[in-house]
Every structure is written in C-alpha cells, then in structure tokens.
Amino acid sequence: MRDLSVNFAGVSFKNPIVVASGTFGFGREYGEYYDLSMLGGICVKGLTLVPRLGNKPPRIAETAMGMLNSVGLQNPGVDSFIEDELPFLRKHDTVVIANISGNTIEEYALMAEKLSEAKVDMLEVNVSCPNVKAGGMQFGTSAQGVASVTQAVKSRASIPVMVKLSPNVTDIAEMAVAAEASGADAVSLINTLLAMRIDTATRKPMLHNNVGGLSGPAIFPVAVRMVWQVASALKIPVLGMGGVMDGDNAIEMMLAGAKLVGVGTACFEDPYAPIGVIDGVGAYMAEYGLSSTDEIVGKVELN
Amino acid sequence: MPDRYLCEVISNETLCDGVFAVAVVCGDLAGEALAGQFVHVKCGDERLLRRPISICCVSGGSLKLVFEVKGKGTSWLSRIKPGETIDILGPLGRGFSLPEGKVALVGGGIGVPPLLFAAELAGGSATSVLGFRSGDRAIMKDAFESACEKVLIATDDGSLGYHGPVTLPLKELLEGEGYGAILACGPRPMLNAVAGLCEQFGVPCQVSLEEKMGCGIGACLVCACATVSGGVKDMSRVCVDGPVFDATEIVWSGWDA
Ligand SMILES: Cc1cc2nc3c(=O)[nH]c(=O)nc-3n(C[C@H](O)[C@H](O)[C@H](O)COP(=O)(O)OP(=O)(O)OC[C@H]3O[C@@H](n4cnc5c(N)ncnc54)[C@H](O)[C@@H]3O)c2cc1C
Ligand SMILES: Cc1cc2nc3c(=O)[nH]c(=O)nc-3n(C[C@H](O)[C@H](O)[C@H](O)COP(=O)(O)O)c2cc1C
Ligand code: FES
Numbered sequence: 001m002r003d004l005s006v007n008f009a010g011v012s013f014k015n016p017i018v019v020a021s022g023t024f025g026f027g028r029e030y031g032e033y034y035d036l037s038m039l040g041g042i043c044v045k046g047l048t049l050v051p052r053l054g055n056k057p058p059r060i061a062e063t064a065m066g067m068l069n070s071v072g073l074q075n076p077g078v079d080s081f082i083e084d085e086l087p088f089l090r091k092h093d094t095v096v097i098a099n100i101s102g103n104t105i106e107e108y109a110l111m112a113e114k115l116s117e118a119k120v121d122m123l124e125v126n127v128s129c130p131n132v133k134a135g136g137m138q139f140g141t142s143a144q145g146v147a148s149v150t151q152a153v154k155s156r157a158s159i160p161v162m163v164k165l166s167p168n169v170t171d172i173a174e175m176a177v178a179a180e181a182s183g184a185d186a187v188s189l190i191n192t193l194l195a196m197r198i199d200t201a202t203r204k205p206m207l208h209n210n211v212g213g214l215s216g217p218a219i220f221p222v223a224v225r226m227v228w229q230v231a232s233a234l235k236i237p238v239l240g241m242g243g244v245m246d247g248d249n250a251i252e253m254m255l256a257g258a259k260l261v262g263v264g265t266a267c268f269e270d271p272y273a274p275i276g277v278i279d280g281v282g283a284y285m286a287e288y289g290l291s292s293t294d295e296i297v298g299k300v301e302l303n
Numbered sequence: 304m305p306d307r308y309l310c311e312v313i314s315n316e317t318l319c320d321g322v323f324a325v326a327v328v329c330g331d332l333a334g335e336a337l338a339g340q341f342v343h344v345k346c347g348d349e350r351l352l353r354r355p356i357s358i359c360c361v362s363g364g365s366l367k368l369v370f371e372v373k374g375k376g377t378s379w380l381s382r383i384k385p386g387e388t389i390d391i392l393g394p395l396g397r398g399f400s401l402p403e404g405k406v407a408l409v410g411g412g413i414g415v416p417p418l419l420f421a422a423e424l425a426g427g428s429a430t431s432v433l434g435f436r437s438g439d440r441a442i443m444k445d446a447f448e449s450a451c452e453k454v455l456i457a458t459d460d461g462s463l464g465y466h467g468p469v470t471l472p473l474k475e476l477l478e479g480e481g482y483g484a485i486l487a488c489g490p491r492p493m494l495n496a497v498a499g500l501c502e503q504f505g506v507p508c509q510v511s512l513e514e515k516m517g518c519g520i521g522a523c524l525v526c527a528c529a530t531v532s533g534g535v536k537d538m539s540r541v542c543v544d545g546p547v548f549d550a551t552e553i554v555w556s557g558w559d560a
Contacts, residue, residue, distance in 0.1 A: 022523065023518070023522065025521065025524075029520045032304060053536070054524065054538055056527075056529075057525075059525040059527060062351065062352050069523070069525055071525055071527075216351050267522070268351070268353070268517045268518045271307060271520065
C-alpha cells in the first residue's frame with residue numbers, strides 16, 4: 001500500500017503537498033474548485049496584528065516563466081482571521097498553518113499567542129516578505145534577527161513553529177541554523193526573490209512598489225539548491241517550495257531534502273495544480289515501487 | 304460554477320487592424336455567463352499567467368472573445384486557428400446588473416465588445432454610445448445597431464460620428480431623456496469622465512475596470528483597486544468584487560485620498 005502521509009514536526013499530514021501562503025487566500029476561492037480536504041495542508045495568507053490594505057497597484061508583473069508580486073501583506077488582521085476564516089477552514093480535514101508577519105518582535109509573539117489559543121495546527125513565521133518596509137525581511141536577513149523572532153514566538157506559542165526563510169541572503173543555511181538553535185520545530189523555504197522589471201517605453205518600474213518578489217518556475221533551481229543546503233545542515237524538517245509546477249518538481253524538492261512541498265504560483269496557471277502535484281507524487285511512488293515518502297526525502301545521490 | 308475548460312476554437316476573424324474575434328465552443332460556460340463577466344485565458348505554454356478577456360457575447364453553446372493585440376499573450380491568441388483548443392477559466396467576476404428602465408451603454412475602444420452582451424440582454428431597448436480612435440476602428444457597429452434601439456458613435460479624429468470623446472454624445476443624451484442606468488467599459492480616464500457626467504445628471508453608473516491579474520478568482524490579491532463603501536476605504540479585488548463596480552465605489556484618483 002502506498003502511503004503518502006507525513007509526520008512533520010509532530011503534525012500529521014495526509015500527503016506532503018501544502019499550498020503556499022499568499023497564493024491561496026484563506027481557501028474559500030479554490031474550495032469552489034475542489035475539496036480542500038484533498039490537500040496535505042494550507043498555509044493561509046500572511047497575517048498581521050492589525051488589518052493592512054497592502055501596496056498600491058500594479059502589484060504584479062510577468063517575467064519569463066515567473067512573476068513578480070508586491071501585494072504588501074494585504075490581510076484582514078489576525079483577529080478577523082480567527083473569527084471569520086478559521087471556522088471555514090476547520091470544516092475541512094487538512095492541516096491549517098497560520099503565516100504571521102510582525103513589525104516588532106512583540107507583535108510576532110502576540111500573534112503566536114492568539115493563534116495558539118485559536119488552535120491552528122502550526123505557525124509559519126514569515127521573516128522574509130520582501131514587500132513591506134517594516135517587519136518581514138528585516139528580521140530574516142540576519143542570523144540575530146531570525147534568532148530573536150524565533151525565540152520570542154517559541155516562548156509564547158503552544159503549537160509547532162516553522163520559520164519561513166528568505167532567499168535574499170548570502171548564506172541561507174546560516175539563517176536556518178539560527179532558527180533551529182532558537183527552538184524552531186521546522187523551517188520553510190523559499191520565499192520570493194527580490195526582483196525588478198522596468199517598462200522600456202515609459203521607463204517606469206512595472207510594479208508601483210518599484211521592486212517585488214519573484215516566484216514561479218523561474219526560481220525552481222535556486223529553491224532546490226537552497227532546500228538541499230538547508231536540509232543538509234539541519235535536524236528539524238524542511239518544507240520546500242519555489243516554482244513547483246508538477247509531481248516531478250515535487251519529487252525533486254523531496255530528493256533535495258524537503259519533507260513537505262509547497263505549491264504557490266502554479267495555482268494561478270491552473271487552479272487544480274496542487275491536486276495534479278499530489279497525483280504526480282503518487283504516480284512516481286507507484287512507478288518506482290516506493291511505499292513511503294521517507295524513501296525519497298533527502299535521497300539525492302550526490303556526485 | 305466557474306471551472307477550467309479546454310475549448311475548441313470555431314473561428315478567428317480580424318475585425319480591424321490588430322483586433323480579433325475568436326469564437327469557442329463551451330456549452331457549460333456559455334450557459335452560465337453573465338454580461339460583463341470575463342474568462343482567464345492561457346495564451347500558450349511559454350507564458351505563466353493567464354490573460355483576462357471579457358465575454359463579448361454568447362450564442363447557443365459558444366462564446367465570443369474580442370481582443371486587441373497588446374503584447375505577447377494577445378499576439379499568441381490572435382494566431383489561434385479553428386480546430387485548435389484553448390484553455391480557459393470562467394465565467395469569472397461580477398458582471399453588469401441590468402436595472403429597470405432605459406439603459407445606455409457607453410464603450411471606448413476595446414471596451415466596446417462586452418457591452419454587446421448587455422445590449423442583447425436589454426432586449427433591443429438600449430442606447431449605445433461608442434467611442435473609437437477613428438472610423439476604420441469602429442468595430443461591431445452592425446452588431447450593436449441590430450441589438451440596440453439607437454447607436455451613437457464618436458471618434459477622436461472625427462472620421463465617423465461625433466468629433467470628440469464619448470462624453471459629448473452622452474451629455475446630449477442625458478440632457479434629452481431619463482436613463483435608469485449607464486453601463487460603461489473602456490479606458491479609465493473615459494470611465495472617470497462618464498462617472499462624473501452620471502453624477503451630474505443623477506444617473507446610476509456601473510463601470511468595468513481593468514487591473515493586472517494573477518489567479519483571477521480572488522485568492523492572490525494582486526488585482527487590487529481602491530474603493531470606498533459607506534465611508535470605509537478598502538482594497539477590492541477587480542477579479543471577484545468586479546470587474547464591474549458601482550462608479551461611486553471607486554477612488555478615482557489619489558489612492559491615499
Ligand atoms: C476584466 C478584464 C477584461 C478584459 N477584457 C478585454 C477584452 O475583452 N478585450 C481586450 O482586448 N482586452 C481585454 N482586457 C485587457 C487584456 O487583459 C490585456 O490587454 C492583456 O492581458 C494583455 O496581454 P498581452 O500578453 O498581450 O500583453 P503584455 O503587455 O505582454 O502583458 C503582460 C502582463 O500584463 C497583463 N496586462 C497587460 N495589460 C493589461 C490590461 N489592460 N488589463 C489587465 N492585464 C493586463 C497581462 O495579462 C500579462 O500578465 C481585459 C482586462 C481585464 C482586467
Ligand atoms: C501573490 C503572492 C503573495 C504571497 N504572499 C505571501 C505571504 O503573505 N506570506 C508569505 O510567507 N509568503 C508569501 N508569498 C510567497 C509564497 O508563499 C512562496 O514562498 C513563493 O511564491 C515561492 O513559491 P512558488 O514559486 O510556488 O509561488 C506570496 C507569493 C505570491 C506569488
Ligand atoms: S487576480 Fe488574484 S485576487 Fe484577483
């Protein structure tokens with residue numbers, strides 16, 4: 001019997017595929033297309049302590065096999081999420097992961113407390129959003145910053161804590177090690193790569209925010225490399241994402257060391273993409289006669 | 304319910320330089336679509352993002368998309384041939400609502416096609432006011448003439464109809480008779496001007512907006528548009544809260560206003 005289930009930082013997932021924060025809202029929209037219970041887990045849109053309206057449009061620019069976004073953490077705030085969105089998500093048999101961003105370390109800690117009380121399954125601590133001035137990436141680009149946020153969240157959370165790492169650093173493994181040493185139960189990577197496009201006719205940046213985060217197939221090889229570096233350096237498990245479009249991409253992430261795999265931008269091309277990825281992983285396991293994803297995770301055979 | 308469909312192309316016609324009408328078979332989609340809704344079209348394998356295109360009209364089990372070539376995606380779509388298939392998601396968004404009373408449809412350029420669907424639903428009683436750069440770009444004139452009671456045309460260069468913006472004939476129209484609603488689609492400055500006139504004459508106005516999109520279904524928040532409702536400022540999603548909005552909800556200038 002093929003078993004796609006995964007135990008990740010003490011939380012059990014029915015399969016290793018999780019939808020990535022910010023690409024799936026709070027699940028309602030894609031829930032019109034398929035049963036959300038088919039997904040391993042859902043990382044919800046990035047939450048902040050108070051509601052945010054986000055950045056001015058245009059917030060998206062296409063690039064070769066990828067896209068830049070500068071949404072800027074538009075969200076209804078953590079309290080509204082708990083009251084209005086969480087009950088809907090809870091009707092589905094899938095792991096709910098709350099993604100949080102703070103302007104200050106205390107904000108992260110306060111959100112961790114509220115979401116622990118609300119009994120979400122897991123926290124994803126975003127220290128890597130390239131689209132807001134305060135918070136986000138300012139913490140994620142130094143080992144000290146990562147450590148401070150992780151410690152503060154861990155001290156107030158009663159649910160597993162996963163730290164979402166920024167790829168916009170010289171050595172991502174150093175950040176991952178800092179998260180692990182500060183008590184993180186898992187790490188996820190990668191968030192978007194800081195990027196820019198300029199319209200040659202108007203000489204204006206294509207995003208109103210001038211710069212934004214690059215996602216989609218264009219970043220896949222960078223993500224695989226970073227997942228491999230991080231997984232090799234840590235004992236805690238890794239959620240790998242960045243440009244995964246199909247089952248084969250997900251297997252590649254798993255071989256590099258990801259125990260769970262995130263699917264984000266692919267949903268924009270095809271709302272059914274996460275389902276296709278789950279089916280693809282199952283098909284690969286059948287083809288190679290594998291009974292558990294443990295036979296894949298981290299099993300890259302280096303030269 | 305909106306869904307993803309692989310549709311067979313039945314025709315691809317050139318309407319004027321750079322403007323194409325592509326008809327596809329899709330029974331389910333055609334049966335559900337409302338005037339002002341759009342579909343999200345996959346334009347070949349090399350482009351990641353889908354392109355939003357309004358539904359121009361439906362007939363039987365098919366729907367028609369009319370678009371202008373702007374960049375690589377629409378250029379790819381303009382080369383599609385009958386018998387080939389395209390991957391579309393739809394019908395998406397909030398369309399026009401047709402109220403009681405007489406309706407005027409105001410379109411500019413490539414904003415004209417989706418108004419045909421509304422004209423057909425109005426059962427031949429609507430007035431259309433259509434603006435184009437020049438007479439040779441006055442697409443779908445015959446279709447509007449057979450679907451509407453009256454069609455007024457304005458061109459930027461004066462080569463057909465009124466010489467000037469659509470607000471010129473629209474103002475005359477509003478001075479002449481009472482309208483229950485104005486439904487408008489076109490470039491943002493035109494919509495802003497039309498909304499201003501409607502406010503002046505106390506006529507409710509619905510506008511169809513454009514913004515760059517990702518998911519097209521309301522999940523990613525990239526298609527934001529500043530709105531205000533009951534004095535509360537918000538960022539609405541053009542793909543699900545629109546593309547058609549009540550003109551009074553739109554923050555027309557100064558996002559921070
Ligand atoms: C709700 C809605 C309905 C529309 N209906 C029609 C229609 O019926 N006929 C028609 O000709 N055009 C319509 N448009 C505009 C059309 O989507 C763009 O012209 C098209 O996306 C351009 O794609 P491209 O690859 O040719 O251009 P590029 O410039 O190469 O596109 C680059 C990126 O920008 C996006 N983009 C560029 N211009 C626009 C725009 N004006 N609106 C939204 N996204 C844009 C593209 O989708 C793509 O992601 C509509 C737009 C919206 C939002
Ligand atoms: C439109 C958009 C919004 C995003 N918002 C968030 C967010 O709120 N919080 C977060 O941690 N990551 C956010 N991300 C990053 C994704 O979760 C993911 O890390 C990244 O896009 C790489 O994966 P992908 O290539 O599969 O999309 C966002 C990405 C996109 C495209
Ligand atoms: S395009 Fe994703 S929310 Fe509108």
